[in-house]
Amino acid sequence: MKPAVFLDRDGTVNVDVGYLCHPDQITLLSRAVEGLHLLRDCSLALVIITNQAGVARGLIPPGQLPVIQRAFLRLMRAHAIPVAGYYACPHHPEGSVAEYRRACDCRKPAPGLVLQAARELDLDVQRSYVIGDKPSDVQLAHNTGATGILVLTGEGRKHLENYPPGFTPPHMVCDDLYEAAKWIAACEGKNTPR
Ligand SMILES: [Mg+2]
Ligand SMILES: [Zn+2]
Numbered sequence: 001m002k003p004a005v006f007l008d009r010d011g012t013v014n015v016d017v018g019y020l021c022h023p024d025q026i027t028l029l030s031r032a033v034e035g036l037h038l039l040r041d042c043s044l045a046l047v048i049i050t051n052q053a054g055v056a057r058g059l060i061p062p063g064q065l066p067v068i069q070r071a072f073l074r075l076m077r078a079h080a081i082p083v084a085g086y087y088a089c090p091h092h093p094e095g096s097v098a099e100y101r102r103a104c105d106c107r108k109p110a111p112g113l114v115l116q117a118a119r120e121l122d123l124d125v126q127r128s129y130v131i132g133d134k135p136s137d138v139q140l141a142h143n144t145g146a147t148g149i150l151v152l153t154g155e156g157r158k159h160l161e162n163y164p165p166g167f168t169p170p171h172m173v174c175d176d177l178y179e180a181a182k183w184i185a186a187c188e189g190k191n192t193p194r
Contacts, residue, residue: 008132011154019054023071056095109139
């Protein structure tokens with residue numbers, strides 16, 4: 001079993017444009033590639049875990065999810081970033097599209113997609129990390145026994161200043177994915193550039 005980094009997508013790896021529904025809208029955040037290279041070089045499996053409730057809300061055509069996924073993975077390959085898995089939840093309990101309106105076990109912070117990834121990719125979740133810009137990402141880490149890092153890109157800064165009631169704070173707060181990757185590399189006993 002291998003440790004992984006479960007990465008939120010929007011606001012963590014790429015700019016969160018709000019219900020991203022076309023490959024042209026994928027813009028990588030500054031230093032995201034450098035951060036992903038550091039994580040890659042730590043021999044951590046890189047797994048995308050993304051809530052895409054825009055499908056349930058009728059704002060993203062369901063057929064666009066695989067199109068965006070392919071474009072995202074192509075972009076990662078172009079940067080020599082090996083993505084071991086990519087998992088998306090299209091549901092929302094109050095969605096307007098009946099087919100996707102449900103209280104599922106895969107919408108973060110529910111652990112469903114992490115558990116599925118762990119099963120399919122033989123990952124050691126207890127030795128893994130979650131990086132994301134929302135409380136649901138941090139809560140996902142707590143719910144699965146992984147180490148949670150809140151990044152201040154996307155909505156991170158807004159949430160840092162206003163945690164929801166009863167919220168268990170992240171293990172670490174970092175400016176962006178690159179800083180998070182440096183912290184993880186240090187945890188993993190790797191020397192990294194300053
Ligand atoms: Mg996000
Ligand atoms: Zn779901």
